[in-house]
Amino acid sequence: MAAADWDGYLIAPNATGDGVTRQILGTDHEGNTQTIRVIEERPLTIYLNSQEIVTAMTIGDYPEYLAVGFLRNQGMLNPSETITGISYDNELETIVVRTETQTNYEEKLKKKTRTSGCAVGTVFGDMMEGLEDLKLPSQSVKTSWLYTLASRINRTPSLYLEAGAIHGTVLCEQDRPLVYMEDVGRHNAVDKIAGWMMRNDVSGGDKILYTTGRLTSEMVIKTAQMGIPVLASRSGFTAWGVEIAEQVGMTLIGRMKGKRFQCLSGSERLDFDADLTTVQDDPKSAGRKGAEHG
Amino acid sequence: MAAADWDGYLIAPNATGDGVTRQILGTDHEGNTQTIRVIEERPLTIYLNSQEIVTAMTIGDYPEYLAVGFLRNQGMLNPSETITGISYDNELETIVVRTETQTNYEEKLKKKTRTSGCAVGTVFGDMMEGLEDLKLPSQSVKTSWLYTLASRINRTPSLYLEAGAIHGTVLCEQDRPLVYMEDVGRHNAVDKIAGWMMRNDVSGGDKILYTTGRLTSEMVIKTAQMGIPVLASRSGFTAWGVEIAEQVGMTLIGRMKGKRFQCLSGSERLDFDADLTTVQDDPKSAGRKGAEHG
Numbered sequence: 328m329a330a331a332d333w334d335g336y337l338i339a340p341n342a343t344g345d346g347v348t349r350q351i352l353g354t355d356h357e358g359n360t361q362t363i364r365v366i367e368e369r370p371l372t373i374y375l376n377s378q379e380i381v382t383a384m385t386i387g388d389y390p391e392y393l394a395v396g397f398l399r400n401q402g403m404l405n406p407s408e409t410i411t412g413i414s415y416d417n418e419l420e421t422i423v424v425r426t427e428t429q430t431n432y433e434e435k436l437k438k439k440t441r442t443s444g445c446a447v448g449t450v451f452g453d454m455m456e457g458l459e460d461l462k463l464p465s466q467s468v469k470t471s472w473l474y475t476l477a478s479r480i481n482r483t484p485s486l487y488l489e490a491g492a493i494h495g496t497v498l499c500e501q502d503r504p505l506v507y508m509e510d511v512g513r514h515n516a517v518d519k520i521a522g523w524m525m526r527n528d529v530s531g532g533d534k535i536l537y538t539t540g541r542l543t544s545e546m547v548i549k550t551a552q553m554g555i556p557v558l559a560s561r562s563g564f565t566a567w568g569v570e571i572a573e574q575v576g577m578t579l580i581g582r583m584k585g586k587r588f589q590c591l592s593g594s595e596r597l598d599f600d601a602d603l604t605t606v607q608d609d610p611k612s613a614g615r616k617g618a619e620h621g
Numbered sequence: 622m623a624a625a626d627w628d629g630y631l632i633a634p635n636a637t638g639d640g641v642t643r644q645i646l647g648t649d650h651e652g653n654t655q656t657i658r659v660i661e662e663r664p665l666t667i668y669l670n671s672q673e674i675v676t677a678m679t680i681g682d683y684p685e686y687l688a689v690g691f692l693r694n695q696g697m698l699n700p701s702e703t704i705t706g707i708s709y710d711n712e713l714e715t716i717v718v719r720t721e722t723q724t725n726y727e728e729k730l731k732k733k734t735r736t737s738g739c740a741v742g743t744v745f746g747d748m749m750e751g752l753e754d755l756k757l758p759s760q761s762v763k764t765s766w767l768y769t770l771a772s773r774i775n776r777t778p779s780l781y782l783e784a785g786a787i788h789g790t791v792l793c794e795q796d797r798p799l800v801y802m803e804d805v806g807r808h809n810a811v812d813k814i815a816g817w818m819m820r821n822d823v824s825g826g827d828k829i830l831y832t833t834g835r836l837t838s839e840m841v842i843k844t845a846q847m848g849i850p851v852l853a854s855r856s857g858f859t860a861w862g863v864e865i866a867e868q869v870g871m872t873l874i875g876r877m878k879g880k881r882f883q884c885l886s887g888s889e890r891l892d893f894d895a896d897l898t899t900v901q902d903d904p905k906s907a908g909r910k911g912a913e914h915g
Contacts, residue, residue, distance in 0.1 A: 349860040354888035356764070356881050356897070363883055368838055368859035384838060384861075470650070491876075492835045492857030511837065511859055541786045543805065544662055544678060563786030565662035565805055566643040567678075582785075587650050589657055594648035603650070 333479035338506045338523065340495070342484035347386040364490045368511045374423040375403055384512045386486075386493070389519050390415050393510075394422045396522030400514075400549045402457050406525065458548065463556035463576045464532045471601040473559055475502035476537055477583050481610055485509060487539070496520055498555075499535040514545060521553050531555035542568045542581050551575045557593075559583060564591055585609050627773035632800045632817065634789070636778035641680040658784045662805045668717040669697055678806050680780075680787070683813050684709050687804075688716045690816030694808075694843045696751050700819065752842065757850035757870045758826045765895040767853060769796035770831055771877050775904055779803060781833070790814055792849075793829040808839060815847050825849035836862045836875050845869045851887075853877060858885055879903050 341347055344364060351365045372382045373394045380403065385393055391413050398404040409427040416422070476499050486509045487493050496516035498506040508519040517538065524531065531554030538560045540546060544567040550558045551571070558572070559580040569591045572579040578593030586606040590597055635641055638658060645659045666676045667688045674697065679687055685707050692698040703721040710716070770793050780803045781787050790810035792800040802813040811832065818825065825848030832854045834840060838861040844852045845865070852866070853874040863885045866873040872887030880900040884891055 351863055351885055353883045353885040358893050365858045365860045368861040564659045566659045567662040569645055589647045589649055591645055591647040599652050
């Protein structure tokens with residue numbers, strides 16, 4: 328299990344926090360004035376062609392990946408769709424994704440809003456819609472990969488270690504973490520990875536997704552939409568997340584702490600090759616700001 | 622600082638997990654089959670009169686408080702509005718809140734959806750809208766209250782301690798935790814408290830809100846909408862959350878661990894009366910599933 332910092336990232340976290348954190352004057356428990364580093368949080372309104380879709384709260388890095396990944400994970404943008412342009416306006420806090428043809432989603436939305444008047448339920452309905460026929464590729468997972476991934480990711484300098492109050496999600500291949508995204512918004516980190524994959528024509532079938540967050544239904548659905556058959560986390564499960572994982576054939580591993588983990592879906596695809604006596608405990612820093620993952 | 626279990630709750634957590642958790646068969650890191658307790662997560666579609674508003678993911682307790690509190694915190698339901706009925710359908714997973722008069726929000730929504738075709742942005746815009754003129758009552762906060770609250774809350778048997786993967790929010794008065802709500806959904810716990818307050822005619826001016834989650838803009842806005850002038854958390858801040866807290870005159874305390882905390886807004890209202898030598902460390906259990914707050 329490699330303990331040294333992993334430097335094979337295609338995108339590593341912005342650990343210095345430049346542009347995505349701010350120094351704020353505060354008062355500590357003894358009444359002393361202190362400067363503390365706080366994560367930025369900005370609205371980003373995402374348009375698909377002329378259609379306003381959502382306002383996401385984000386740290387503001389990679390708006391292009393966030394917009395494309397969000398639209399992709401909501402089933403509003405087909406993988407085959409040609410993106411003709413993306414315009415990001417930093418001051419207006421808007422981003423417009425333009426596609427060659429009017430997408431299916433815009434039609435659907437117009438119909439829906441005429442009847443029910445609101446798109447929020449639609450967004451959710453559409454997420455589940457594409458899943459019935461989805462079967463993820465059956466990928467064997469070595470437990471030694473999982474331990475190496477956790478070790479490398481937990482030891483990677485990150486915004487989380489620097490300023491807390493943030494979620495992290497990492498796209499991995501076997502034992503190699505490749506793209507490490509962080510965001511204040513609940514699902515922005517995973518959407519940014521989906522956007523990066525779509526813009527770089529990277530497929531999910533041979534990947535593993537690692538997240539600091541909980542394995543809720545929405546996280547499982549997004550991972551399935553990305554075609555990734557393995558989802559791992561230090562955090563816990565929800566019952567519906569487990570159900571959906573079983574339905575789409577996803578291997579779901581949670582509560583990863585040191586050598587311990589629980590696999591609640593797809594354990595028949597686990598290859599228990601790791602020598603548990605060599606697995607290191609988590610570094611103290613991994614849990615240090617644990618409660619700030621709320 | 623009282624270390625004993627606090628039994629003065631009006632609503633205590635459902636620590637047994639009956640009805641909101643499920644036993645699931647899993648495989649642990651040694652390949653052994655294990656039964657683990659997992660939080661339920663169910664969709665609940667909220668209607669305001671004939672208008673579908675949102676589908677929330679929730680553990681499913683207190684659907685009435687969740688619906689009313691959500692609508693209230695989004696500015697869709699005025700405090701003065703008379704609720705004529707609430708119908709909850711467990712099988713259809715829907716809840717309808719009926720009001721005497723057609724609310725302002727429905728009009729606004731119709732106008733908006735005609736132009737932009739989508740309500741998601743509207744929801745967000747409306748949340749900020751009512752805040753410009755809001756000034757919370759200036760309430761002095763004794764640091765001894767904060768330590769007693771943290772100690773009592775951290776020692777309260779809860780779903781979080783039992784099954785993890787859940788958020789907790791507690792309505793408090795001085796050093797007394799009163800209503801402790803938990804939920805898998807990011808802001809459901811605080812919405813359920815808002816609903817309880819509205820249904821029981823409880824005002825927020827003399828209250829303190831304690832949350833396990835991060836102090837993001839949305840959490841600060843919701844607390845302000847509830848008229849509560851003090852928000853405290855074990856977790857961290859976002860810059861925009863701090864800005865809004867300052868704007869509305871909210872005392873914002875984060876990173877509460879043992880005797881340590883940071884106050885990033887309203888420290889002039891803190892009364893440092895606690896004897897720090899008597900403040901206990903957090904129980905180990907408080908941090909045990911910390912990472913599952915993601």
